[in-house]
Amino acid sequence: MSTVTTADHHDEHHDHKPTGIKRWLFTTNHKDIGSLYLIFALAMFFLGGAMAMVIRLELFQPGLQFVDPQFFNQMTTMHGLIMVFGAVMPAFTGLANWMIPMMIGAPDMALPRMNNWSFWILPFAFLILIISMFLPGGGPDFGWTFYAPLSTTYSNDSTALFVFAVHIMGISSIMGAINVIVTIVNMRAPGMTWMKLPLFVWTWLITAFLLIMVMPVLAGVVTMVLTDKYFATSFFDAAGGGDPVLFQHIFWFFGHPEVYIMILPAFGIVSAIVPTFARKKLFGYASMVYATASIAILSFLVWAHHMFTTGMPVFATLFFMYTTMLIAVPTGVKVFNWVATMWRGAMTFEVPMMFALAFIVLFTIGGLSGVMLAITPADFQYHDTYFVVAHFHYVLVSGAVFSIVAAVYYWLPKWTGHMYDEKLGQLHFWCSLISVNLLFFPMHFVGLAGMPRRIPDYALQFADFNAFVSVGGFLFGLSQLIFLWVVIKCARGGVKAPAKPWDGAEGLEWEVPSPAPYHTFDTPPQVK
Amino acid sequence: MNNEGYQKYYVPDQSPWPLVGAIALFFIALGAGFFVIDMSKDQSGWGGYMFLLGVAILFVMLYGWFKNVVDESMAGLYSPQMDRSFKQGMSWFIVSEIMFFAALIGALFYARFIAVPWLGGASNNEMTGAILWPNFEAVWPLLTTPGGTETQAMGWGLPLINTMILVTSSVTLHFAHTGLEQNKRSQLTGMLLLTLILGVIFLGLQGYEYVLAYRDLGLRLDSGIYGNTFFILTGFHGMHVFLGALILFFVLLRVLKGHFTPEKHFAFQAGAWYWHFVDVVWIIVFCLVYVF
Numbered sequence: 001m002s003t004v005t006t007a008d009h010h011d012e013h014h015d016h017k018p019t020g021i022k023r024w025l026f027t028t029n030h031k032d033i034g035s036l037y038l039i040f041a042l043a044m045f046f047l048g049g050a051m052a053m054v055i056r057l058e059l060f061q062p063g064l065q066f067v068d069p070q071f072f073n074q075m076t077t078m079h080g081l082i083m084v085f086g087a088v089m090p091a092f093t094g095l096a097n098w099m100i101p102m103m104i105g106a107p108d109m110a111l112p113r114m115n116n117w118s119f120w121i122l123p124f125a126f127l128i129l130i131i132s133m134f135l136p137g138g139g140p141d142f143g144w145t146f147y148a149p150l151s152t153t154y155s156n157d158s159t160a161l162f163v164f165a166v167h168i169m170g171i172s173s174i175m176g177a178i179n180v181i182v183t184i185v186n187m188r189a190p191g192m193t194w195m196k197l198p199l200f201v202w203t204w205l206i207t208a209f210l211l212i213m214v215m216p217v218l219a220g221v222v223t224m225v226l227t228d229k230y231f232a233t234s235f236f237d238a239a240g241g242g243d244p245v246l247f248q249h250i251f252w253f254f255g256h257p258e259v260y261i262m263i264l265p266a267f268g269i270v271s272a273i274v275p276t277f278a279r280k281k282l283f284g285y286a287s288m289v290y291a292t293a294s295i296a297i298l299s300f301l302v303w304a305h306h307m308f309t310t311g312m313p314v315f316a317t318l319f320f321m322y323t324t325m326l327i328a329v330p331t332g333v334k335v336f337n338w339v340a341t342m343w344r345g346a347m348t349f350e351v352p353m354m355f356a357l358a359f360i361v362l363f364t365i366g367g368l369s370g371v372m373l374a375i376t377p378a379d380f381q382y383h384d385t386y387f388v389v390a391h392f393h394y395v396l397v398s399g400a401v402f403s404i405v406a407a408v409y410y411w412l413p414k415w416t417g418h419m420y421d422e423k424l425g426q427l428h429f430w431c432s433l434i435s436v437n438l439l440f441f442p443m444h445f446v447g448l449a450g451m452p453r454r455i456p457d458y459a460l461q462f463a464d465f466n467a468f469v470s471v472g473g474f475l476f477g478l479s480q481l482i483f484l485w486v487v488i489k490c491a492r493g494g495v496k497a498p499a500k501p502w503d504g505a506e507g508l509e510w511e512v513p514s515p516a517p518y519h520t521f522d523t524p525p526q527v528k
Numbered sequence: 529m530n531n532e533g534y535q536k537y538y539v540p541d542q543s544p545w546p547l548v549g550a551i552a553l554f555f556i557a558l559g560a561g562f563f564v565i566d567m568s569k570d571q572s573g574w575g576g577y578m579f580l581l582g583v584a585i586l587f588v589m590l591y592g593w594f595k596n597v598v599d600e601s602m603a604g605l606y607s608p609q610m611d612r613s614f615k616q617g618m619s620w621f622i623v624s625e626i627m628f629f630a631a632l633i634g635a636l637f638y639a640r641f642i643a644v645p646w647l648g649g650a651s652n653n654e655m656t657g658a659i660l661w662p663n664f665e666a667v668w669p670l671l672t673t674p675g676g677t678e679t680q681a682m683g684w685g686l687p688l689i690n691t692m693i694l695v696t697s698s699v700t701l702h703f704a705h706t707g708l709e710q711n712k713r714s715q716l717t718g719m720l721l722l723t724l725i726l727g728v729i730f731l732g733l734q735g736y737e738y739v740l741a742y743r744d745l746g747l748r749l750d751s752g753i754y755g756n757t758f759f760i761l762t763g764f765h766g767m768h769v770f771l772g773a774l775i776l777f778f779v780l781l782r783v784l785k786g787h788f789t790p791e792k793h794f795a796f797q798a799g800a801w802y803w804h805f806v807d808v809v810w811i812i813v814f815c816l817v818y819v820f
Contacts, residue, residue: 025547026542028539117546121550157568160565164561181616212627220631230564232750238660239673241673243639
């Protein structure tokens with residue numbers, strides 16, 4: 001990719017950090033803001049995870065044991081909202097903040113103050129969402145997809161708070177995305193041409209574009225939910241000439257690109273880690289870039305595959321079935337390239353590589369169940385069953401979350417200046433790998449057998465599998481405490497990390513010392 | 529290393545304004561939420577006050593933030609590269625705004641060409657028409673909803689005048705820009721002021737049109753999908769005109785203070801881009817909502 005001729009960073013003499021709480025509240029530094037995003041995402045990951053534990057506790061046995069159905073619905077809704085908007089997306093934004101300026105040789109993000117604003121509005125948005133749970137009638141209970149009329153006619157009083165919280169999350173994402181695009185387009189070091197960009201930067205550039213295109217659409221659809229519920233409009237009400245299916249069209253026009261927003265940066269991370277530990281250049285760099293762009297374009301043309309059972313005309317159904325299957329092609333290109341990168345490589349298996357390898361295998365499983373769901377007649381059987389739950393948890397947990405964990409292990413030495421504990425990391429990996437499969441794989445079977453999702457009770461024949469799934473869930477939740485321990489331990493001390501702790505790594509971020517100085521690349525490096 | 533001609537990219541020091549802005553948005557969202565909830569239950573509460581508090585904090589924040597930016601700009605801290613960052617940031621913001629309107633226009637299209645005809649039995653929905661809404665007639669504008677709400681359609685005479693006003697304001701703003709570029713300050717000030725006046729007239733006429741709709745036509749926000757799309761599209765457009773006018777007003781104040789040079793005038797340009805964007809959106813809204 002890129003080599004540096006003069007990596008001069010005589011930053012030491014002016015590397016004074018502001019101190020105290022103000023450093024974090026008023027910061028304009030991309031590394032501080034990146035840390036804030038990552039810490040926030042980790043906190044939300046545990047909060048959303050705790051809600052998943054409630055769900056799995058209730059589903060451990062058939063019948064209603066622990067929570068009432070209305071609270072169960074709030075748990076599924078909040079778990080989804082928190083994991084999507086509070087954990088996965090902010091974690092990727094945090095990684096972007098930390099790494100993109102260092103990877104392209106920029107002194108900071110392009111618009112540093114706005115960067116801080118886009119972070120600090122996020123905790124407040126989730127505060128509003130959590131406040132809404134304590135209002136009379138409870139919080140959002142209509143699923144994170146908030147389908148009308150569940151979110152309009154049948155939702156509880158607090159829905160307005162949900163709507164405005166989503167607005168704020170959207171504002172945060174849009175500002176973050178604008179910052180990423182402008183940084184990449186405008187702040188690359190001399191010689192850092194487009195096709196020398198690390199793939200993490202490329203994938204984030206395309207992700208940011210998707211965010212700018214679809215977050216406003218989400219804002220539009222929640223606004224219509226607000227007016228339908230509180231101002232007597234009838235966008236989603238047939239009696240007034242509207243259509244509940246209109247909700248699904250607009251929501252999924254946002255929702256499907258949103259899915260790729262949560263996976264494209266993961267592709268970038270894996271494309272950074274696999275070459276490092278295979279000690280080979282990434283196979284097919286250019287095809288990776290084009291594949292990412294193709295996936296992004298296709299993501300605008302597939303939204304109605306979430307809606308095969310709504311009674312669309314056959315022509316539309318066929319169109320969306322074929323475009324959806326088409327996405328398997330560029331995704332297949334990526335998986336092929338990762339495997340080809342490892343072919344005859346000098347591989348070692350440190351924790352980041354283990355998570356990246358697990359990503360490749362498990363994400364592919366999730367992708368293949370996606371192809372099954374794309375087949376319209378089959379989808380009539382799978383729709384709204386646990387098969388769907390299994391599918392998107394394979395791509396989001398063992399896909400997106402594993403990639404984030406891999407990225408944290410990969411770059412922790414750069415952030416903290418210490419090596420993480422390899423033994424504990426391996427323990428975390430193996431516990432996660434086994435429990436995540438115990439958690440999600442049986443869901444395929446109960447889904448195919450017809451167990452509906454988002455229901456607190458189920459038929460007796462699903463009991464054994466659900467008990468397995470719940471045990472897997474609890475184990476997966478506990479395994480993540482090991483992760484928390486590793487991260488805290490590494491932040492507090494450990495073996496001193498060299499500037500480049502991975503001998504196969506390439507890129508500008510490894511040219512600066514570990515931990516990375518508070519300000520890097522005040523003067524842009526020359527990239528050859 | 530060869531760094532001739534290289535100007536350091538300005539990274540501002542710590543700033544309290546983003547956090548203040550986050551608190552402002554928190555109060556705005558929470559206040560608006562409680563206000564709407566109370567309103568739907570015919571209660572009075574403190575949501576509205578909280579919302580206003582948030583707006584007040586937001587204005588303090590905007591003042592403080594922009595004061596910093598203007599001071600830094602006037603002190604010459606901003607390199608041409610920095611200027612490009614601002615311009616690109618503004619352009620992408622406008623792209624996001626376009627997508628917001630695209631969602632609303634998409635809803636209009638879906639309602640008009642899919643939802644309403646289907647309710648009337650088109651495509652594979654013959655039984656929907658026959659059993660659920662036997663007396664429903666699928667026409668656009670939808671003056672009688674399936675549920676029986678009636679309304680009247682808005683004509684396009686007044687909006688046509690409004691269209692001409694807004695297009696003219698785009699032209700005057702362009703002349704203000706050329707005045708700035710050729711350093712004709714009086715042309716700049718005059719044309720900018722004229723643009724602002726035209727914008728205010730537009731908003732006034734739009735308000736008058738709303739009065740007519742509610743009073744004479746019975747066309748309301750809640751009178752079925754025609755009224756829904758009418759008010760949500762023109763309403764959000766009107767809010768954007770208001771925001772654009774607000775931006776131009778502050779640009780005008782800066783012009784009067786002698787800011788901006790023929791070479792460097794990002795704030796003016798951003799305001800102008802926004803105004804032209806609002807103008808283009810209006811032309812589309814005018815065609816789709818009123819004429820066709």
